[in-house]
Amino acid sequence: DRQLSSYNDAFRAAVLEAAAGFRPDIIHSNHLWLLTSLARSTLPGIPMVATCHGTDLRQMHACPRFRQDVVFGCSGLDGVFALYSGQAEEVRQLYGIPPERIHVTGAGFRSGLFVPGEKKTDIPTIVYGGKLSRAKGVPWMLRAFASVTDLPWTLFLAGGGTDPERAECLDLAGRLGNRAVIAGSLRQEEFAAALSGANVFILPSLYEGLPLVLPEALASGCLCLATDLPGVRDILKIAGKDWLRLIPCPPLEGADTIAPGYEPKFVSDIAATLRETLTDIFERPPSAELYRELAERLKNSTWQAVFQRMEKVYFTLAASESR
Secondary structure, three states, rough: HHHHHHHHHHHHHHHHHHHHHHHHOOOEEEOOOOHHHHHHHHOOOOOEEEEEEHHHHHHHOOOOOHHHHHHHHHHOOOOEEOOOOOHHHHHHHHHHOHHHHHHEHHHHHOOOEEEEEEEOOOOOEEEEEEOOOOOOHHEEEEHHHHHHHOOOOOEEEOOOOOOOOOHHHHHHHHHOOHHHHEEEEOHHHHHHHHHHHHOOOOOOOOOOOOHHHHHHHHHEEEOOEOOOOHHHHHHHHOOOOOOOEEEOOEEOOOOEEEEEOOOOHHHHHHHHHHHHHHHHHHHOOOOOOHHHHHHOOOOHHHHHHHHHHHHHHHHHHHHHOOO
C-alpha cells in the first residue's frame, strides 16, 4: 500500500507538471490501468483517450484488488482505442465504457522496414520472435520442431526472457543442434532483416492481444503459423488462410497455463501445422502475384493507416471541446 501511494504521488506530480508546461488539447495514454486512471481523475477537464494493449485486461483478471481504482478513472475516458473487435467488447464489459467511445483502430507495422527479401526454399527458415517463456508457448513449439526430423528447416529463435523459463527454452533449443540459431534479443532493424529472408514465422502463444509481430511478418512475405486466439483471428480476416494458419489453442487454466493432460496434443498440433506448411513451401512456393495481393490486403495495417483512424477521433474530440 505504501508503494502504491508513492507511485500515485510521483505520477500525479509528473502529470500535473507536464499538463501545465505543455497545455495539451488532448491526452493520449497507454494501457487501461493504474496510471491512465490516475491521469483521468487528475486532469478531468482535458479530453483523454487511451490505447488498450491487452495486458491491461489480463491484469484486471490477475490483480482484482486494483480493479475498482482502475475503473474509477478509466470509465471516464473520452475514447478508447482497441486493437480488435473482441477486445472492444471486453473493454465495454470490464470498464463500463459506452460502445460509442470505443474505436477499433488495430496496430500497425513500419511499411518501409518490413518488406519481403530473397527467400530460399531448399532449407526453409522459420523465425520465432518474442519472449522465451511458457506463456508464449515456446517449450511446446521446440518439442514440436524436434519431432519434425524428416523435412529440412532452420529455426531462428529471437528474443529474451527470464529464468527459469528462458533456461528451459534454451535447453530445448540446444537439443535441436545446428538446426536452431539462438539469436537473443534483437533491435527492430535486425529482426526485420531476419523476417525479410525467412519463409515462415511462428507464434504459438497461449495469450495475446493483437500480436503486432504477425502483420510485421506478413509484410515481410512470411507464411505465418499462430495459435487460434481472438486477436489472431482478426488478422486472419485480413491476411487470409493462404498466409496465416491457425494452431488449435489447448484448454487453459487461467490466462496462459495449459490444462493438465493437454500438452502432448498441443505439441502434435504445432508439428502437424508446421509439417503441412513446409510441404506447401516445397510444392507451391508463393509467387510474386501472391506477394502483391498480400501487400494490398495489408495497406490498412500500416502505422500511417492506424494513425489516420486515431486522428479522426482526436479531431472529433478537439472540435467538441472548442464548442
